[in-house]
Every structure is written in C-alpha cells, then in structure tokens.
Amino acid sequence: MDIAGLWDPEPGWLNTASYGLPPKPAWEALQAALADWRVGRTSWEPWDESTSRARESFARLIGADAADVFVGSTVSAAVVPIAAALPDGAKVLTDDVEFTSNVFPWQVHADRGIEVIAVPGSELVAAIKPGIDLVAVSAVQSSTGVVLDLPAVIAAGKEIGALVVIDASQALGWLPMRIDGVDALIAHSYKWLMSPRGATLGYLSPRLQERCRPVAAGWYAARDVHGSYYGPVMELDPGARRFDQSPAWFSFVGAAPALELIEQIGVDTINRHNLDLANAFRAGLGLEPSNSAIVSTSLPGAQEAFASAGIRAAVRDGKLRASFHIYSTDDDVQHALAALKPLL
Template structure:
C-alpha cells in the first residue's frame, strides 16, 4: 500500500499507466464493495444512488471550474459529444488536431453524409485556423504524448465569434488546473486522472449549446426528479443541462462520486507540482525534450518491453512508450523507469 495526499492506495508501485486508467483510492474500493454487497443482498434501490449522482456532478463542476447547472452526466465522452455533432447544421466545418483521440473526432466525422467536414491540422496551428471553422474540438492535454493546446490563444481567436469550442479535459482533470469555463462544451471521462471506474463521464454545456441540443437520450433522469417522471406523458425535462443526463450506471457512479468528491478537496496546484516534478526529472534523465506535462512519451527503441520487464505498467501510443506520473507515484517509480531505460 502507498499513502498519497491523505489517501491510501492498494497497489500503485510501478504503476505508470494513469493516462490509460487511474487507480482508485481505498475509500473508492470500499464504497464499491459496500454497494456490491448490497446488490447481492437485495437491499439497494434506485433512489439510493441519487446522492452519488449529485455529489459527482458537483465535484466535476468544481474540478472543471464550471457551473453545476451546466453539467450533464453520460457514459463516455463520445456519447456526450454525439448530441453536439447532431446539432450542427449541414455543411459545418470542424477543426481538430492531427492524431486527436477518436472519441473527440469520430462523433463529428460520422456526419459526413450531411456534408460535415472534419479537418486535421498540427496542434500548434489550431488557434490560427479556428476562426475559419464552425467548430474546434480538441483535448486540452493530448492523450498520446501529453502536449497541451494553447488555450489562451484559442480563446482569443474565437471569443465573440460563432465558432464553437469543444474541449475534452479527460487527460487534464485531476492533475492540472486550467480555465475552461469559457468553452461551449467541456467533456471528461472519470476513469483516468479522476481515479473512478469506467462508465461515467460528464459534460458542461454552455447556455448557447443547451438551446441548440436535442436531448436524444431523454429518460426519467432528464426530468430532474426520476422517481416522479417514471411513467407517462407529457415530456417533462429540467431547464438546465440535466435534461441531457442518461440513466446512470449505478455502481460506477458510486465510485465516481467517491473519487471525484475527494479529488475536489485537494490542493490541485500541489498535485500538479508533484506530477510535473517526477515527469520533468524523467525527461531530463532520459535526454528527452522538456514539456510541462505529467504524460511522458518515450521514443526509445524497445522502451515498452524494457519497462514491462522491469515490472512497470505503461502503454504504447503512436509507436512510443507512454508513462504518466500521478499523485500516487513517487521517486521509487521514477528510479525504476530510469534504471530500466538507461541500462
């Protein structure tokens, strides 16, 4: 076990794969075990999860810096971007960076039959070309290598215009504080740096988006009072972004509420400093270019195999080994990486 930022983690030693999925604090594991025991005993009921949904929504709003009323609950980033893509007029022009995570680009590319075009450009050119497009969709921190989009330049290029800005913060939230409230859409999964189970994601829709979107997945939770909107017409939806809620995955939402509520109490600047210190020292030791990111892409021959042989968990993305340092990693993990790759 390892203690980090006031929480206990069961098995993070050598785990450097948070960019693929994060490890839960023991409190989250305990909460999931309790609800699964209740399921087995037949003692849980749907309303028991309402408090977890509210807690997860509020924690996401805090972490993303957005109003709670703007937050919708979904199952994945792609599912939350689907209604956004469907709301675009025929012939809309969408701009994405080269090599973008496909949960961001595919929902728009799927509308090519309506004349929607998706153009890929180098990440650094996104702000320069934004004003020539109807939509810009980008991960604030790139999944493959940890590179960050210049959000200040993107905001300056689009502010006051009709261009919609869509930000996927999945590789950011939980380790990096960035100002995102100005964007039209902010989406994030919970299972990476937010240390929750898969199956729960969140979106913040700005007011001008709420006015455009159709709640394609309208269900009893979209009414805001799910136990009063279970049967019969007329359609009864909330006035805020909850109208886009899907029916939740009950057990994952317990884990999401526990992990996100805890993370929302942390000094995120301290988490950022911790992560960047380890990642920066790894880059320096491996003679890699400096980059202010907790994600480290390692284009060293056989790097993934050497890490695996040393008992370290990592990924391979775009032909390079990818490691990620989060709050439960320490100098021992750093030393093992350097030893494995400099041997």
C-alpha cells in the same frame, strides 16, 4: 493533507493515462454498494445520491454551475447532441492526433456535409479562422501528452464565433481547468479522476444547451425523475440535466468520493507533484522539461525493457507513454530509468 495510505499501487504503475487507481474512499464505497446489491439490502436511490455528489464536485473543479453539468457514460455519447445540432455543411477543426471519441461523432455526419479538418497541434490556433464553425480538441493529447494552449484557442474561437468543445479526459484531475470561454468541456472520469469506467461528466454552456436537442432523453432527464417512469407526458429538466444519460450507479458510487478527494488535496498540489516526477523522468532520458504529466518518447526497445522490469506503461502511436499521478513516487521514476538505462 496527509495522503499516505490512500492508495495501494504496486510499484511501477506509470499508466494513469490508460486508467487511474482508485483511492481507498472510492474503493470502499464501491465495495459497500456491491455488497448491498448482492443481497438486495437497499433500493437504488442511495447509490444515485453519488451521481449528484459527482456532478457537484465536477462543477466545483471546473468553476461551473452544477445546473450546467450533465452525466453520461462515454465522451463520444456526450458529444452526440452537439454534433447533431451542427448545421449542414459545418466545418469542425481538430488536432490530427485527436482521440477518436472526439472525432468520429462529427465525422458520422459527413452525409450532411459536415467536414472534419485535422491539422497538427502546432498549427491548430492559426487554423481557427473564418469558415470554422467548431473546434473539437483535447486539453491534453492522449498520444503525445501535449498540453493545449486553451486561452489561445478560446480567444481565436471567440474572434470568429466558433464553438469550442474540449475533451478534458487526459487533463482534469491534475491540470487546473476553468470553463470560462468554453462551450463544452467533457471528461471521462476513469483516468486522472481515478473513478470506475462508466462515469462521464460534462459542462454545456447555456448558449449551447439552447442549440442542442436532448436526443438521448429518458426518464433520468426529466424534471421529476420519479414521476417520469411511464407514459407520453414529457417534462425535461430545464438545465443541462435534460442531457443526462441514465447513470451507471456503481461507477458514480466510486466517482463521487474520488472527485471529492481531488478537491481536498487540491489540483494545484497534484499538478506540482505530477510535473516534478514527469520532469525528473524526462531529465533522466535527456529530454527538456515539459508542462505535462504524460511523457511520450521514441526509444526502441523501451516497451520490452519495461515489461522485463515489471513496469506498466503504454505504447501509443508508436511511442512509449509514461504517465505520473498523485500516487506515483520518486522510486517509480528511478526504477523506470534504471530499466531504460541500457537503451540510452
């Protein structure tokens, strides 16, 4: 597939781990919807069709049934029904650098005896042992770029009957992922899925759906959305849609074409492109190759050097973080290395 011209990045954008850049189909769809909104040209239903398209595309990307996919606004809100379903005294295991959207929703239940146990990522699998009720961890760590050994986590969780809840926000869109053996997989789409902020999608296994109460249920979670506007009669959707939060229309208008484009290009193709660039950057820094599109390194003065060269990256947990996606180029790599050369 010829992808030339689908993005318009200014040179030096190495910060997709903070937010992704929209492809032209997503940008144009969003502008058209905003133009309609400005003058009242249409009702909301055409915008909401994008929510269904995004749900179905997300399901295909992770090998799930769309009936087991819910939509929302943030990862932390998506985790709330799962945390609320944990029994008093349950133990949750996580990485000690886990992004707090997948930590705080468990910790707020401390008054019920819910305990969050945080260990270094290298010790996570070994720590999945009897007494752990749920493992909550990212498929790719935001601060370090470390890619989770998901098969090992799933196998260890299965052995003791622990639930496995995965935050895929830093993975989905460049890292091939499947839901086999996972109880929940949730991703915000504004990073590697290159969508507007405000569109979160998640998978809930049928067994987990049965354990959870749809505590945020509203009109959009009903079996008949248009028949659920008023009154006390509640008939929720029988599938994961009963966990839907009423969607931010314009976020999903941008998300649907972005996710569909990722399908067209192919996650495997994106993965190879991103890793080639990330490993070229790592080689230039004298680092060993990695399996991550995120490069995290301690290099004093790097932030200032990047700023002077017009390169946009990030600093996380005291380290420089550069991230490479499908619109990144070899010129971006060389420009970044040239900026850092005096520091090496």
